[in-house]
Amino acid sequence: MKKWGILTVCLMLAGSMLAGCGDKNKEGASTADNGSNQANAKTIVLGTSADFPPYEFHKMIDGKDQIVGFDIDIAKEIAKDMGANLEVKDMDFKALLGELSSGRVDFVISGMTPDENRKKEVDFSNNYYKAEQAVVVREKDKDKYKTMQSLEGVSFGIQTGSIQEDIAKTIPNAKITGLGKINDIIMQLNSGRVDASIMEKPVAEAFLKNVKGLAIADAVPDYQEDGYAIGVKKGNQEMVDQINKTLDRLNTEKKIDQFVSEASDLAAKK
Ligand code: ARG
Numbered sequence: 001m002k003k004w005g006i007l008t009v010c011l012m013l014a015g016s017m018l019a020g021c022g023d024k025n026k027e028g029a030s031t032a033d034n035g036s037n038q039a040n041a042k043t044i045v046l047g048t049s050a051d052f053p054p055y056e057f058h059k060m061i062d063g064k065d066q067i068v069g070f071d072i073d074i075a076k077e078i079a080k081d082m083g084a085n086l087e088v089k090d091m092d093f094k095a096l097l098g099e100l101s102s103g104r105v106d107f108v109i110s111g112m113t114p115d116e117n118r119k120k121e122v123d124f125s126n127n128y129y130k131a132e133q134a135v136v137v138r139e140k141d142k143d144k145y146k147t148m149q150s151l152e153g154v155s156f157g158i159q160t161g162s163i164q165e166d167i168a169k170t171i172p173n174a175k176i177t178g179l180g181k182i183n184d185i186i187m188q189l190n191s192g193r194v195d196a197s198i199m200e201k202p203v204a205e206a207f208l209k210n211v212k213g214l215a216i217a218d219a220v221p222d223y224q225e226d227g228y229a230i231g232v233k234k235g236n237q238e239m240v241d242q243i244n245k246t247l248d249r250l251n252t253e254k255k256i257d258q259f260v261s262e263a264s265d266l267a268a269k270k
Contacts, residue, residue, distance in 0.1 A: 043085040046075045047105030049093035049159075051182040053206035054263035055111040058090075068266060070259035071109040074128065074230075074250065078107070081246045092180035094161030097121050100233055107239065108231035111200060113163050115226075122234050125243040127227030128256060133167065134201040135217040136208075138189065145196065145217035157185035157194035164198040167221050186211055202260075206267040 048071060050056045056069040067088050079086035089105055096112070099105045100122050111131075114124040137145050145151055153173040158165050160178035168176050177194055179185050186207055188194045196217070204216050230247075232239040250256050 041083055041085050043087050044079055044082060044106045045087045045089055045104070046072075047089050047091060047096050047099050047108045048072070048075075048110045049096065049181070050088075050090040051093075051159075052111050052200075052203055053267035054202060054260065056109070057206075057267060059266060068263065070129075070256070070263040071111065073259040073263065074247075074256070075107070075109050077250060077255070078230075078243055078246045081249070082242060092161075093159050094180065096161075097231070100231055103233060106232070107243065111203070111228050112231055113226065114229040114231075115163060118231070122231045123236060123240055124229035124231055125240055126247055127229050128247050128250075129260070130225055130227040131200040131202050132225060133164070133198055133221040133223050134204040135219045135221065136189065136197045136199060136204045136214055137195065137217045138192075139213050139215040141195065142215045142217055145219050148219050148221065151196060151219055154196050155194045157188045157197045159185065159199070163223070167198050167223050182207070186214070189214060202264070206264065209268045210270075 048056045048067070050058055050067045050069070052069070052071075054069055055071045056067060058065055059068050060066075061068070067090060072088065075088070076086055089099070091099065093110060096105075096108045096110055097118060100108050108122075111129075112118070114127070118124075135145060135151065145154075148171065151171050151174065153175070154171070155175040155177065156168045156171075157177050157179055158168050159182055160180060165176065165178065168174050177188070179188070182199060182203065185194070185197050185199075189197055190211065190213060198221055201216070208214055208216070230243050232243070250259075
């Protein structure tokens with residue numbers, strides 16, 4: 001019975017953003033065309049957790065599973081400005097900082113909040129975007145969760161290693177199930193194995209467009225969001241400067257807002 005529940009959710013989302021169904025921890029790599037695919041150009045490797053529409057997600061385009069989203073658009077611009085080819089490595093969110101420190105990826109763009117703990121481990125660019133948090137529940141339970149107090153003792157599906165884990169830990173008696181990919185959280189919510197989750201509002205909205213039966217609750221987590229930034233290996237100031245230059249250019253050209261709206265449209269498309 002359980003298996004069928006999961007399969008149904010996978011099927012419901014087939015072709016949209018759950019391309020990872022069934023092969024959870026598989027790490028995927030793909031080469032993205034950033035318009036500078038030259039034979040002799042160097043390749044820079046992006047680390048991301050592609051479970052986060054509209055930031056980074058899987059989408060079938062022309063019959064091919066591709067990693068897209070506005071973080072990926074930004075990564076392509078960075079590679080272009082460096083005259084490099086871009087390779088995208090998809091992994092669980094919690095693996096990203098380790099991969100960066102060990103040099104297996106050159107930079108991380110993954111809707112990542114540059115919080116104090118992470119700043120000890122890696123360096124960050126300037127912030128490039130900002131979003132609020134949202135509590136996601138089953139639609140039929142929406143009225144139960146109007147305040148943060150009403151979430152006390154509730155079971156949460158939370159992405160391991162995310163700031164949402166810290167937020168959930170502040171809720172008295174919350175039972176937290178840590179999961180590698182947000183797709184799995186959505187499935188567990190849908191099948192009733194957890195009762196709530198916390199994620200960035202644009203991400204919640206993107207999933208809700210494609211998944212029936214879920215809703216954003218009125219309860220709003222009390223979290224001082226300080227935006228998203230791009231991570232690089234500690235001490236690599238050259239890469240930070242390079243990335244900030246590209247972000248400045250994209251801001252001046254109003255490109256980031258354009259990427260966000262294009263990626264949101266793409267995430268909503270069946
Ligand atoms: N902003 C949150 C954090 O930095 C969540 C990011 C999750 N990103 C992802 N691609 N799943 O912890």
